[in-house]
Amino acid sequence: xxxxxxxxxxxxxxxxxxxxxxxxxxxxxxxxxxxxxxxxxxxxxxxxxxxxxxxxxxxxxxxxxxxxxxxxxxxxxxxxxxxxxxxxxxxxxxxxxxxxxxxxxxxxxxxxxxxxxxxxxxxxxxxxxxxxxxxxxxxxxxxxxxxxxxxxxxxxxxxxxxxxxxxxxxxxxxxxxxxxxxxxxxxxxxxxxxxxxxxxxxxxxxxxxxxxxxxxxxxxxxxxxxxxxxxxxxxxxxxxxxxxxxxxxxxxxxxxxxxxxxxxxxxxxxxxxxxxxxxxxxxxxxxxxxxxxxxxxxxxxxxxxxxxxxxxxxxxxxxxxxxxxxxxxxxxxxxxxxxxxxxxxxxxxxxxxxxxxxxxxxxxxxxxxxxxxxxxxxxxxxxxxxxxxxxxxxxxxxxxxxxxxxxxxxxxxxxxxxxxxxxxxxxxxxxxxxxxxxxxxxxxxxxxxxxxxxxxxxxxxxxxxxxxxxxxxxxxxxxxxxxxxxxxxxxxxxxxxxxxxxxxxxxxxxxxxxxxxxxxxxxxxxxxxxxxxxxxxxxxxxxxxxxx
Amino acid sequence: xxxxxxxxxxxxxxxxxxxxxxxxxxxxxxxxxxxxxxxxxxxxxxxxxxxxxxxxxxxxxxxxxxxxxxxxxxxxxxxxxxxxxxxxxxxxxxxxxxxxxxxxxxxxxxxxxxxxxxxxxxxxxxxxxxxxxxxxxxxxxxxxxxxxxxxxxxxxxxxxxxxxxxxxxxxxxxxxxxxxxxxxxxxxxxxxxxxxxxxxxxxxxxxxxxxxxxxx
Numbered sequence: 202x203x204x205x206x207x208x209x210x211x212x213x214x215x216x217x218x219x220x221x222x223x224x225x226x227x228x229x230x231x232x233x234x235x236x237x238x239x240x241x242x243x244x245x246x247x248x249x250x251x252x253x254x255x256x257x258x259x260x261x262x263x264x265x266x267x268x269x270x271x272x273x274x275x276x277x278x279x280x281x282x283x284x285x286x287x288x289x290x291x292x293x294x295x296x297x298x299x300x301x302x303x304x305x306x307x308x309x310x311x312x313x314x315x316x317x318x319x320x321x322x323x324x325x326x327x328x329x330x331x332x333x334x335x336x337x338x339x340x341x342x343x344x345x346x347x348x349x350x351x352x353x354x355x356x357x358x359x360x361x362x363x364x365x366x367x368x369x370x371x372x373x374x375x376x377x378x379x380x381x382x383x384x385x386x387x388x389x390x391x392x393x394x395x396x397x398x399x400x401x402x403x404x405x406x407x408x409x410x411x412x413x414x415x416x417x418x419x420x421x422x423x424x425x426x427x428x429x430x431x432x433x434x435x436x437x438x439x440x441x442x443x444x445x446x447x448x449x450x451x452x453x454x455x456x457x458x459x460x461x462x463x464x465x466x467x468x469x470x471x472x473x474x475x476x477x478x479x480x481x482x483x484x485x486x487x488x489x490x491x492x493x494x495x496x497x498x499x500x501x502x503x504x505x506x507x508x509x510x511x512x513x514x515x516x517x518x519x520x521x522x523x524x525x526x527x528x529x530x531x532x533x534x535x536x537x538x539x540x541x542x543x544x545x546x547x548x549x550x551x552x553x554x555x556x557x558x559x560x561x562x563x564x565x566x567x568x569x570x571x572x573x574x575x576x577x578x579x580x581x582x583x584x585x586x587x588x589x590x591x592x593x594x595x596x597x598x599x600x601x602x603x604x605x606x607x608x609x610x611x612x613x614x615x616x617x618x619x620x621x622x623x624x625x626x627x628x629x630x631x632x633x634x635x636x637x638x639x640x641x642x643x644x645x646x647x648x649x650x651x652x653x654x655x656x657x658x659x660x661x662x663x664x665x666x667x668x669x670x671x672x673x674x675x676x677x678x679x680x681x682x683x684x685x686x687x688x689x690x691x692x693x694x695x696x697x698x699x700x701x702x703x704x705x706x707x708x709x710x711x712x713x714x715x716x717x718x719x720x721x722x723x724x725x726x727x728x729x730x731x732x733x734x735x736x737x738x739x740x741x742x743x744x745x746x747x748x749x
Numbered sequence: 750x751x752x753x754x755x756x757x758x759x760x761x762x763x764x765x766x767x768x769x770x771x772x773x774x775x776x777x778x779x780x781x782x783x784x785x786x787x788x789x790x791x792x793x794x795x796x797x798x799x800x801x802x803x804x805x806x807x808x809x810x811x812x813x814x815x816x817x818x819x820x821x822x823x824x825x826x827x828x829x830x831x832x833x834x835x836x837x838x839x840x841x842x843x844x845x846x847x848x849x850x851x852x853x854x855x856x857x858x859x860x861x862x863x864x865x866x867x868x869x870x871x872x873x874x875x876x877x878x879x880x881x882x883x884x885x886x887x888x889x890x891x892x893x894x895x896x897x898x899x900x901x902x903x904x905x906x907x908x909x910x911x912x913x914x915x916x917x918x919x920x921x922x923x924x925x926x927x928x929x930x931x932x933x934x935x936x937x938x939x940x941x942x943x944x945x946x947x948x949x950x951x952x953x954x955x956x957x958x959x960x961x962x963x964x965x
Contacts, residue, residue, distance in 0.1 A: 431847040433864065435830040436790035436809040475849070475868040475887045477907060485885070489846050489865045490824045496804070503786030503808050522777045736938050 206258040207288075209273045210237065210249055216269035219247040229261040229270060232631040234624035237261070243695035253291055258622035260631050288560035304462075306625025306635065307454055308395020308589070308611055311542045314561040316595045317439040318692040320701060324673030332670040339666045340676035343606045345444065346513025346536040346550075350505070354422055354444050354513050354537075356606060357386025360596070361676055363541070363587050363610030364426050364446065364517065366394030368461045368482065369548025369625065373645040374538075375632045377617055379403035380651025382421030385658040390424040392450060393459050393484060395473035401441050402523020403647075424515065427504065429458050430484030432474040436507055444536075445504050446515040449526070452545020452562075452588040453555045455519025458484030460549045465628040467637045494529060499601045500506050501534040513537060519589065520560035522547075524738045527584075533575045539608060540565045542588025546611040548635060562588040562599070564695040570603030580605065580678060592721035600665065601680040602696065609657075616657040617650040750797070755787075756780040760775050764789060771813075771965065785822070788815055791832070804841070807834045810851060823860070826853045829870060835943070842879070845872040848889070854943045861898065864891040867908060883910045883955075884920065892939060894947045902955045910955040911936060913947055924958040 218226035224245025230238040238261065239250035255272065262270040262652030266288040295303060324331040332339070345354040362378050370378075375389075382389040383406040391400065402412055406420030427434065439445060450456065461470070461482040468478055476482045491497050500513050513536035518526050520542045530538045540560025547555060566586060573579035579608035585601035587608035615621060618632040625635040633645035669677055672684045684743040687693035693700040697710040705711075755778055757762045763784050770776045771794035781787050782801040789805070791813035798806070798815065806950035807815045810829040818839035828847040835897040836844075839857035846862065848870030861879035864872045868952045880898035883891045886908040896914035903920025911932070919925075928936075928949070936949035 334916065430963070432827055434809075434828055434847070436792070436811045439790070480906065480960055485866070489862055489884075490805075490827050490843050492823075496823075499785040499805060503789045503805055504761050506760055506786055507790035507809050510761070663862065 203626065207275050208252075208255045209275045210248070210252060210255055210651045211271045211273070213267075213269040215588070216267045216271075217247070218267050218648070219245075220269075220300075223247075226266065228266060230270060232264045234258075234629050234631065249372065256623050260620050260622055263620065263745075264631065268405040270306060275287075304460075304549055304626050304628055305555055305623055306547065306549050306627070307614075307621060307623045308546040310623065311556070312694055313543055313589075314542065314563055314691060315589060316440060316563060316598045318425075318688045319563065319598050319696070319698065320466050320673065321594075321597065321601075321668055322684050322686055322690070323671045328362055328672035331673050332675060334667050334670045337670065338675070339559050339669050340678070341662060341665065341669075343583060343677075348581070349534075349536055350510055350513050351700040352443065352511045354388060354424075356388060356422070357419055358658060359387045359600060359606040359665065360385070360658055360661065361424070361539075361585060361608045362390055362613050363396070363546070363608040364390040364392040364424070364448065364451075365546075365610060365613075366392030366426075366432075366459065366461070366548070367397045367473065368465055368637075369459075370396040371630075371633055371636055371637060371642045371645065372399075372469070373647045374587065374614075375400055376403055376647035376648070377476050377645065377650035377654060378613060379421070380647060381613075381616075381654025381658065382423075383417040383419075384651065384655035385662075386419040386420075386421055387658060388422035388424050388443065390446060391426050391442070393426050393428035393432055394461070394470070396425070396438055396441055405579045405652075426517075428484060429486065429488050430474070430482070431483075439507055442512065444513045444515055445508060446517055446539070447500070447504070447535075448517045450519025450521070450540030450541070451517065451547065451647045452520055452543055452559060453547030455541075455559050456486060457550070458486045459486070460547075462549055462626055462628065465637050467628075470637060471579075494532060497529070497533040505534075506693055515539060515585075517541065517587075521564070522568075523560065523565040524572045527569045527572040528576065531572065531578060532581055536580055537583035537585055537605075538569070539585040539587055540569050541587070541608075544589025545587055546614070561695065562590070563602070563692065564587060565581050566599065566602040566604060567697045570600050573603070579603065593661040594668065596661055597668040597680075598685060600669075600677050601684040602682060602698075605678070609661075610655070613654060616654050617625050618653070638718060653674055750777055751853050752779060754778045754779050755784050758784070760784055760786050760789075760794070763787060767791075767794075771796075782822070785845075788813060802836075803840075807832070810834065814946075821855075824851045825855070825859075826851070826870075829853070839876070840874075844874075845870055845891075848872070850889075854945075856893070867891060869908075871939065873939055873943060873945065875947075877914070880917075881920075883908075886910065890935070890939075892936065892952075894945060905955065905957040906960060907957060912955065913952050919955070922958045923955050926954045926956055928954050929950060 229242045234255040237255045343359045343690045347353045378389045379400045389622040394684040406415045406417040408416035417500045419691045422443040424444045426446045428448040463481045515537040516530040517539040530713040543559040583605040585606045588606035633642040640744040687698040693707045752808045753766045775795040777797040779799045784865045785804040790809040792811045794813045796815045798817045801819045802821045805824045808827040810832040812831045814833045817836040821836045823841040825840045825844040829851045830849045835854040840855045840859045840911045842858045842860040843862045843863045845853040849868045853872045855874045858870045858876035859874045859878045861877045863882040865884045867886045869879040871890045873892045875894045877895035883902040885904045887906045888908045890912045894913045897916040898918045900920045901916040902910045902923045932947045
């Protein structure tokens with residue numbers, strides 16, 4: 202359910218240019234993605250026509266040339282009117298008028314279990330001494346596919362851009378993500394909308410197609426997404442990247458395919474995807490050419506073959522049954538598995554699916570890690586955590602829970618200037634990030650936005666480094682759940698982390714843990730010896746019952 | 750003609766041998782029924798498959814000509830962008846899915862979900878097809894000389910489906926139109942080119958009722 206009627210809009214009439222001279226300015230009406238403001242064409246006067254539509258993004262305040270607008274949270278009516286809050290009433294009215302379910306862009310709104318109720322445990326006297334962030338090294342590099350392909354993906358920092366398609370994003374935003382990746386040595390991802398030509402060379406750090414001179418160091422990587430719609434996919438496309446990602450699902454709408462509204466299917470998007478201009482591009486929810494796990498193994502095999510066993514094969518999962526799904530990806534031959542939690546972003550999705558379907562990221566990670574451990578491939582098959590991560594603190598917590606890298610999607614859009622107005626699907630993004638309209642796209646400078654993205658990644662990397670070193674570690678690969686504590690019972694129950702103060706996992710986790718393994722996934726002998734156990738050389742099937 | 754015996758060889762070994770052998774001369778592959786993804790992503794060449802072929806034959810084909818002397822498995826010519834794939838026998842589930850271009854000819858029958866999400870290829874089936882043939886087609890031609898199963902041409906967006914026999918049920922967003930002279934000439938051309946015996950005049954044409962059938 203959208204946040205409706207939760208914000209008070211106040212306009213300083215003395216400062217407002219329109220109030221002083223009607224017709225002089227209509228900026229707020231032009232930029233508001235939700236039609237809160239309206240211009241009276243006869244008088245030229247501006248007025249607020251729909252207070253309830255405001256989602257508090259404050260785009261109007263940012264664009265107002267007179268700094269005349271203030272948006273403040275309204276007093277919560279949640280408790281006094283629940284369950285028939287204004288939001289619920291408005292939703293019923295909208296459906297009664299149109300007969301259509303609601304769509305939304307960007308992602309989940311409202312509170313969901315997240316990393317905020319997990320705290321980092323610093324090193325003191327009883328554990329390995331903290332390391333000096335200013336004078337000592339910290340290894341943040343992540344290598345994907347070291348044992349399986351001739352050109353493994355060597356991320357300089359433990360981050361990737363989440364898959365976001367051309368169509369959902371503008372060409373300029375795609376280019377900015379590629380430049381941001383090139384400046385930081387991380388990977389950008391085509392998403393399922395085919396390849397924006399410049400992406401391939403910009404991501405590697407070259408400013409031109411000829412790749413004569415490297416413009417940006419250290420140079421990044423391009424992940425090619427292979428998805429259920431197969432938009433713009435060919436042998437050349439598959440070979441254009443440094444990795445191939447097989448998309449099974451995504452956090453915002455697991456169990457559904459991509460959804461690009463017709464208003465964003467322009468001539469350029471139509472050329473890549475093959476759908477008529479103005480017609481919705483609806484990806485299938487599953488692969489038409491995969492019916493069994495054996496088919497999935499064969500798909501991975503031919504993808505390796507077509508790419509000449511050069512690049513790693515990644516899988517991307519929505520948040521469903523993390524243990525079983527990760528196990529299936531391992532069986533299929535994945536080199537890395539991205540798991541996208543409930544709060545993962547989207548260009549467009551049915552409102553109820555984004556809001557009410559899937560498992561929070563913090564609850565996806567423990568079973569996903571357990572599956573990797575049961576197969577003996579944790580830290581070998583890489584785990585990438587996605588879904589609502591906002592900064593280096595969230596990233597550190599995901600890494601300590603067992604992920605090898607994290608992905609930023611919504612945060613990347615915000616780094617480019619987005620203010621989270623939850624209207625990506627409408628195609629009117631005032632920052633030109635999720636719009637295909639030329640006049641709006643012109644507002645986004647790929648070079649400037651690419652630099653902002655790089656700055657964001659560098660800041661997050663420093664944050665991860667600080668936390669890794671104050672926890673007494675030399676490398677992110679050494680992090681473990683012992684570096685975290687849950688701050689409340691719910692989080693301890695969802696994650697299996699030790700509860701702060703109680704200093705043990707909740708008893709339900711001890712009962713559920715497979716025989717011989719306790720909450721942190723280490724065997725009793727490993728805990729006694731202080732060893733984390735030798736890494737098996739080959740993948741093996743789990744000998745023990747699964748968590749789900 | 751060079752020959753590769755695929756017996757006891759895996760996908761990597763067979764395809765590497767195939768790529769190394771394709772230098773203008775046709776290549777025959779024997780005992781390839783267990784190889785899934787044979788001739789994946791080839792840009793040129795002529796490959797003769799003696800006997801049956803496995804699944805995903807010619808996946809991502811980008812220009813090669815493949816000929817199967819007997820039957821092909823599932824997902825024939827999956828995601829092909831150019832080239833020709835001809836099967837003298839039957840093809841399994843999902844022949845010609847996700848193709849952007851090229852031609853697929855099945856002289857026998859084809860399974861369910863034939864030509865699903867076809868985006869520009871010509872797909873000819875001399876026999877019958879199963880259910881859901883032509884689902885979510887966006888471009889190209891699907892020609893079926895025999896009958897089709899249920900939900901035929903479901904969610905057709907663009908492209909044209911021609912059928913010589915009957916269908917069990919027609920899918921969403923479809924409209925049956927009379928053949929034009931151009932259609933007849935096109936069908937006659939296809940049949941002549943690939944040696945199919947069928948009378949174009951008895952065919953029906955199915956097109957999309959609307960190019961925008963979805964929630965907008």
